[in-house]
């Protein structure tokens with residue numbers, strides 16, 4: 001039973017990945033301008049023979065279908081091609097930039113979880129109280145602030161006004177240590193965390209309110225357990241199944257969501273590399289990074305599904 | 319266990335006085351429990367019987383102060399030993415819950431936490447109340463599961479509720495309730511959600527444990543057949559009120575209230591399929607929101623007379639220890655007279671019983687009920 005469910009989801013995952021690759025390829029294909037024009041200096045553009053030669057060399061003269069399958073075939077073997085402009089293999093660029101992006105996404109998820117769980121649980125426990133209503137207002141506001149606005153605000157507050165933290169740049173853990181690293185990571189991570197924090201606090205609250213009405217919460221009360229214990233041990237556990245799944249889903253989204261934040265804070269992450277690729281019309285780079293981000297998103301989503309299966313004993317043991 | 323000398327009132331374990339619980343709801347005030355009084359001696363069993371919706375669950379939960387929500391209005395007095403439960407601060411209640419008074423809920427599927435292992439659910443409150451260590455608690459959990467006859471208790475503690483059958487789950491609930499050896503146990507329809515074959519096992523288990531621990535018990539059910547022979551006293555509830563109260567044997571032998579009589583008639587005969595029982599009383603209980611004058615059973619009562627629709631009967635002691643709220647008690651000449659009159663007038667609920675079948679808008683095996 002469970003095996004069949006997993007097999008079905010694997011099939012769906014693979015199909016989705018193929019769809020993602022096709023859409024990525026076609027979208028980049030639709031970008032205006034000939035990639036060759038981006039490669040050559042302006043003065044070389046009159047030499048048509050040379051252009052044709054390079055086109056052949058890069059095998060850009062093949063049909064769209066051929067190029068797509070070649071690209072996907074190579075990608076399956078871990079080869080995303082080379083930048084036409086810098087000659088850097090795309091996979092190297094990803095390897096080089098992914099640590100920053102991953103750290104930001106992890107840190108943001110961690111921050112969001114750290115705050116959303118107690119906030120959501122407390123608001124559910126005190127449903128309708130003043131604290132609950134105030135928090136509801138705050139989360140609504142937080143949800144309507146885009147991440148980049150929050151980022152700019154944080155820079156203004158913590159850098160310009162108090163000068164506590166650097167506004168841009170990145171310290172690698174390996175170079176400068178964890179503290180220095182966190183100093184550069186915390187503001188972008190906080191800007192990223194804002195939306196998931198607000199969403200999850202609401203989600204956990206709603207879920208908990210439902211859970212608190214369950215019979216087993218009443219029977220836990222009838223056993224003489226204290227409210228806090230019931231909240232943590234009996235109510236949070238079932239609700240956290242939902243929460244963990246949602247956090248995992250959001251993590252996938254954050255990987256892509258860092259693009260704007262990385263740009264604002266000038267961080268050497270995957271997002272800034274993608275943006276510079278776009279400016280340079282670096283087709284292979286755009287295609288490769290986009291495919292990578294989209295695939296991570298899809299795979300993380302699938303993993304979140306499995307996580308839910310793994311966490312819920314009602315499903316696990318069946 | 320039916321006959322025992324009734325100790326004086328002051329020794330009562332539980333004394334409920336004029337207890338009412340009303341809910342404010344959109345349509346008005348719902349009188350779920352209205353002026354209920356009774357007392358229970360240590361080690362005794364009280365059966366609370368009535369159709370679904372008569373207020374049994376609300377009554378039990380009011381006594382235990384487990385009614386949540388800000389639309390609940392409770393008045394009256396609940397004395398448990400020397401404590402006035404309704405006056406206690408909530409914090410003090412957590413020391414009474416589980417330790418002094420425990421409850422077994424109706425549906426073991428929903429009253430056990432699906433994502434917490436059985437062992438933990440059985441012993442977590444023991445750890446809190448009695449302050450035992452984790453290893454001791456585990457040992458205790460195994461013992462408790464054994465005492466409620468759960469096979470392979472050592473492995474059962476590591477299971478989740480859904481891995482057990484309904485009967486086993488209810489045994490777990492009983493183990494939970496018994497864990498701290500409470501003085502009083504509420505069992506709210508403990509077998510309603512279970513198969514018929516399992517029902518008897520669970521009831522026997524409850525009875526045995528109760529005697530072993532000389533614990534008092536309130537056994538709530540909609541089925542008079544369940545309490546027969548298992549309780550000392552029976553309290554029949556209708557529309558939030560007590561309509562009859564007597565020793566168990568007395569209630570069966572000298573039934574006085576027409577509603578009790580109807581409930582008795584509805585005990586499923588062993589040769590009938592069990593689903594015929596629901597059709598036994600014509601009509602439905604009142605909604606508890608509109609207060610009609612007169613007897614609340616009058617629309618369905620086969621003996622109802624003019625007076626019944628005008629004046630509400632009060633609960634009166636008819637013979638020592640037997641209380642009934644009815645103008646035309648079963649077994650009296652007045653009752654016979656009322657019956658004849660209604661029959662002659664062709665009153666529907668009277669005809670139905672006379673002809674041995676049930677008139678009900680809900681066609682639940684109407685035909686087979688009279689076989």
Ligand SMILES: Nc1ncnc2c1ncn2[C@@H]1O[C@H](COP(=O)(O)OP(=O)(O)O)[C@@H](O)[C@H]1O
Pocket residue numbers: 341343348350368369370371372373374375376377387605606
């Ligand atoms: N929290 C509540 N709010 C409003 N009405 C309630 C609530 N709980 C129970 N009731 C109503 O009180 C009445 C008695 O219910 P209950 O005690 O559960 O009956 P029983 O246990 O005898 O079947 C029912 O009409 C029910 O709808």
Ligand code: SF4
Pocket residue numbers: 575576577613614615616617619620621622623626631643644645646647
């Ligand atoms: S005889 Fe009258 S008072 Fe007695 S139960 Fe019937 S309706 Fe009520």
Ligand SMILES: [Mg+2]
Pocket residue numbers: 371374375376506507
């Ligand atoms: Mg009930």
